[in-house]
Amino acid sequence: MTDAKTFLNEFLNIGLNHFTGVPDSTFKSFMTLLESKEKGFTNRIAANEGAAVAHASGYYLATNKLSVVYFQNSGLGNAVNPLTSLTDRNVYGIPMIILMGWRGLPGVKDEPQHKKMGAITIQMLEVLGVSYEILNKNNFKEQIEKAKLVAEKKLEPFVLIVKPNFFIDALEVVKTASIDGVTRENAIDSIVNKISLDSKILSTTGKTSRELYEICNKNLRGHHNNFYNVGSMGHVNAIGLEIAINNRNKVYILDGDGSIIMHMGSLATIGHYKPKNLIHIIFDNNSHESTGGQPTVSESVDIRLVLESCGYKKIAYVKSLVELEHAMLLPTTELTGIVVQTRKGSRKDLGRPTDTPEKTKFRFMEKIIDESS
Numbered sequence: 001m002t003d004a005k006t007f008l009n010e011f012l013n014i015g016l017n018h019f020t021g022v023p024d025s026t027f028k029s030f031m032t033l034l035e036s037k038e039k040g041f042t043n044r045i046a047a048n049e050g051a052a053v054a055h056a057s058g059y060y061l062a063t064n065k066l067s068v069v070y071f072q073n074s075g076l077g078n079a080v081n082p083l084t085s086l087t088d089r090n091v092y093g094i095p096m097i098i099l100m101g102w103r104g105l106p107g108v109k110d111e112p113q114h115k116k117m118g119a120i121t122i123q124m125l126e127v128l129g130v131s132y133e134i135l136n137k138n139n140f141k142e143q144i145e146k147a148k149l150v151a152e153k154k155l156e157p158f159v160l161i162v163k164p165n166f167f168i169d170a171l172e173v174v175k176t177a178s179i180d181g182v183t184r185e186n187a188i189d190s191i192v193n194k195i196s197l198d199s200k201i202l203s204t205t206g207k208t209s210r211e212l213y214e215i216c217n218k219n220l221r222g223h224h225n226n227f228y229n230v231g232s233m234g235h236v237n238a239i240g241l242e243i244a245i246n247n248r249n250k251v252y253i254l255d256g257d258g259s260i261i262m263h264m265g266s267l268a269t270i271g272h273y274k275p276k277n278l279i280h281i282i283f284d285n286n287s288h289e290s291t292g293g294q295p296t297v298s299e300s301v302d303i304r305l306v307l308e309s310c311g312y313k314k315i316a317y318v319k320s321l322v323e324l325e326h327a328m329l330l331p332t333t334e335l336t337g338i339v340v341q342t343r344k345g346s347r348k349d350l351g352r353p354t355d356t357p358e359k360t361k362f363r364f365m366e367k368i369i370d371e372s373s
Contacts, residue, residue, distance in 0.1 A: 001168045002137045004029035010141050011068055012040060014148055016097065018063075020044035020055040021070035022262075023294040026101030029167045030070075031294050045297050048234065048262045049075030053082040053157075056096040066151060072101040073121045073161075074114060074231060083128055083157065093155035097147045101162045102134075108164055112357055113205070113231025125159055132159035135166055181319050181341040184283045185211045185350075188254065190321055191281065192219055194328040198371075199250040202227045202240040204259045206290030207346050208283065212254060213353040224367045225249075228353055228360050234262030237270060237280065244275035247368060250332065251277055257284040257298035264306070271311025274335045280312070285342040293344050307337040317341070 007030060011017070017040060023031050034043040044059075046052035049071040056067035071079070079098075087094040104110045104118020117124075125132045131150055133143050147158040188211050192201075197220065203209040209228040216223055227243075229236040237260070240253035260267070260282055270280070282303055288294045307315050313334035316327040319341035327338050353360070 002140060002166055004033050004167050007140065007167070008033050008041075010144050014145060016066055016068050016148065017041040018044070018056075018059050018065065018067040019070065020046050020059075020067055021052040021099075022046055022049050022072075022075055023288045023291040024070065024072035024075075024101035024103070024162075025291045026072060026103065026162050026164055027070065027099065027167055028292040029169060030099075031292060035294060045295060047264070047297075049078040050080075050082050053079050053087060053096070053098075057082070057086055057092070057094045060094050060096065066096055066148060068097045068099060069157075070099040070101075072103050074103055074117050074233075076100065076117065076121070076124055080128070083130065087157050088129075089154065089156045094157075095151035095155050096157045097144070097151060098157050098159045099162055100159050102164065105163060110164075111230065111352075121161070130157055130159055132161060134161045134163065137166065181285065181343045182321050182324065183345070184208065184285070184289075184340075184342045185215070185346065186321060187283065187324055187340050187342060188212050189215050190324055191252065191254070191328060192216060192221055194325060195250065195252060197221055198225060199252060200225050200227070200243055200247060200368075201252045201254060202229060202236050202243065203254040204236045204256050205230050205233050206256070207350065208254050208256055210350055210352055211346065214351055223355070223360070224363055226360075227364045228355075228357075230357055234259045235266070238263075238266045240278065240280070241266070241270050241273065241275065243368075244278040245273065247277070247371075249277065249371070250279065251275070253278070253280045255280065255282045256289070257282065257286060257301075257303070258288045258296045260303065261296055261298065261301070267306060267310040267312075271307075271335065274311060274313065276334050277332075279332055279336045279338065280307070281338045281340060283340050283342045285344045287344045289344065289346065303339045304337070307339075311335070312337040315339070 044055050052069045056069045059067040104114030151158040203212045237253055244251040284298050286299045304315050304317050314336040316338045318324045
């Protein structure tokens with residue numbers, strides 16, 4: 001396995017000191033270094049993978065220097081548009097290096113949302129006409145140097161694929177927790193116990209869905225009215241909008257700050273259609289919790305004002321269980337948003353849903369169809 005510090009220094013040694021992207025647990029130790037306050041490089045936190053490619057493009061246009069973009073292969077879908085219509089040599093011809101984590105690597109156990117992209121990652125790059133190499137711990141320095149030379153010569157991106165366990169595991173970094181805020185799991189537990197059993201809950205990918213699943217495993221509510229969204233980060237709110245419009249029950253979306261920021265445009269769509277039975281709950285801990293707690297930019301965003309400007313009618317901001325419970329008891333007859341300030345971190349023994357996504361889908365749809373018949 002490779003030492004992340006040595007890996008980072010190789011980029012710095014050849015003059016590559018601008019980084020931008022979306023975190024991936026495949027290179028958690030590398031991300032820890034990029035989060036540090038060391039001088040000599042810049043780490044630009046991007047809203048999504050396509051935006052990261054755009055940041056790198058802007059940096060090149062401003063400096064004539066390459067940027068290093070990082071994201072997991074599931075984010076390749078977000079990046080396809082700028083890779084084909086911005087950086088491609090038939091358009092502007094903009095060079096950069098992309099570090100891409102290979103989730104769902106065939107033969108390696110991973111979560112179901114990564115299997116498809118894991119199987120077609122290489123084919124996707126080949127269809128896009130993007131040069132790539134799979135990083136090797138024995139000659140990664142030469143591969144990085146080659147990537148820079150090829151990208152600069154051809155004026156196009158070059159992808160370096162990072163397999164699982166390429167890096168030495170990072171030491172557990174203790175994130176400074178805010179004095180304010182509640183744990184997300186306690187907040188979810190409070191919500192589950194305050195709403196009616198026939199209400200629908202849709203939860204965003206990652207630890208939010210994992211915590212909801214464990215809570216409902218032990219709760220009378222069970223799972224029939226829950227949709228645990230895996231993958232497709234940032235899209236649970238659009239799914240929830242359609243459920244709310246087409247169902248008479250209350251619909252609760254459990255979202256996160258990283259998820260909201262990734263595809264913030266959907267908030268405007270929700271606000272335009274204003275379903276009166278939709279309650280959008282956003283857990284804000286300024287963190288990409290599920291990939292290791294790397295920061296988002298939510299600390300500089302007033303999500304309440306964003307919701308208000310998008311047309312949400314009732315908005316609450318809470319940072320304690322008492323405030324959350326009070327907000328949950330208020331009558332909700334209009335589109336509602338609740339921003340919950342939460343602490344970073346989760347239980348070390350937090351499990352994962354044992355049901356397949358397909359089972360979740362059929363169970364959820366069966367309940368809705370029964371109600372409408």
